Amino acid sequence: MDWKEYAKNIFGKIKNFWFNLSVKKKFLTIAIVAAAITIIFAGSIVKTHFDNKNLSPQMLQFKKDGTMFIELPEKVNENNNHTVYIKGQTAPKSHVQIGYGIFGDTTTSDNNGKFTLSYDDNIQQDTNIKITAKLNGKQKSRIITVVPSPKRQQEIKNKSKQINQYKKEAHDVESLVLKNKSFSDAKAMVLGISSSIDVKSKSNNKEITNVTDSDKVTDIKVNQTDTGVSVLLYLEPSDSAKKALADKKAEEQKSKDIENAKSNYKKNIEAYEVKFHDYAIEYLIDKNTSTIYETTTDDSSVSQSKFTGDMDTRINFDLDGLQMIAYHHYAGNNAVAYFNDTSQNSNKAYKMDPEATKNNYFKSINLPF
16 A cells, blocks of 8 residues: 555545535634644643642652652651561652662662662661662662560560669679678578579689588679679688698699609619520619619529629629629610620620519519509
8 A cells, every 4th residue: 555645645535625614614623623622731731730739849859850869757667576667759760778788678669759668677776777769870868767666665675674673683792791601691692682693603722623502702703694693602612622632632742753753763774685495584673773683484583683883884793603794785775785604605685674574574573663
């Protein structure tokens, strides 16, 4: 279809229609059209005036020049579920957020700029929060106050009352004269203020941890929190406990001295073994008393003799009438030693553990290690 031709035909028909009308009908048609245009125009003006009448001054200003705004109530009450619904108005299609919009609620205003945000932070008192609206690089913020619910306010009031009671109890306990009282008496005095106070005892001596109800109070520590009052009474251990500790220390020191003596004695003991095909000769050299002991693995009898000299050069001794000498193979090194008699018999001996040698072969000798 040729739209130009079609339009031309339509225009031609309208022109013919208008041309064939009488003058009276022409004036009547013009009057009707003018009246219709006037009515439409007037209706538009009335509607615009009616719509604008319902808009806030901030919204009118925004529509006029784009000035950003945000309308909010000054205070909002949370409900009994500790949730607050914040209703307001800003520019249409604005991004609206609580705080920085990271943890708080965010939303987008509708075509009329209306929005609703929710806030749930379990507040304990009137709390100020910041609401921000953003649109096309512009933003506007306002601070509103969130008020705890009546239920929460009553809870807070009750808690505050209880805390004040705890403070009073703590003050009253601190006013008591408890020093030099027995724990049982001091505890009774504290519980006389309130039976809910937690009373415990602790020794003032780190070495004596056990205390009794009859021990005396030397110091007091009062701790008051939002949940109650606790009292720690430091006690002086009894004389019997102190004596028990002193006796224990003395016994420990005695044992330690004995062990040190044994250790020092053992340092001056050397043990050697001369191995043969079917038996061995065991030697124990006690430099503390300059005594040498000898036995064999096949005969438990022990021979002993005093000696002179030292093993780095040589020692001289007499075992059962036999003159003998002994010395380290290398001076200053006791790993190997030689035991010789006057007949030039020489036996090579190897170092052994003194304690094991004593326990295995010289049980009858009373040596302090």
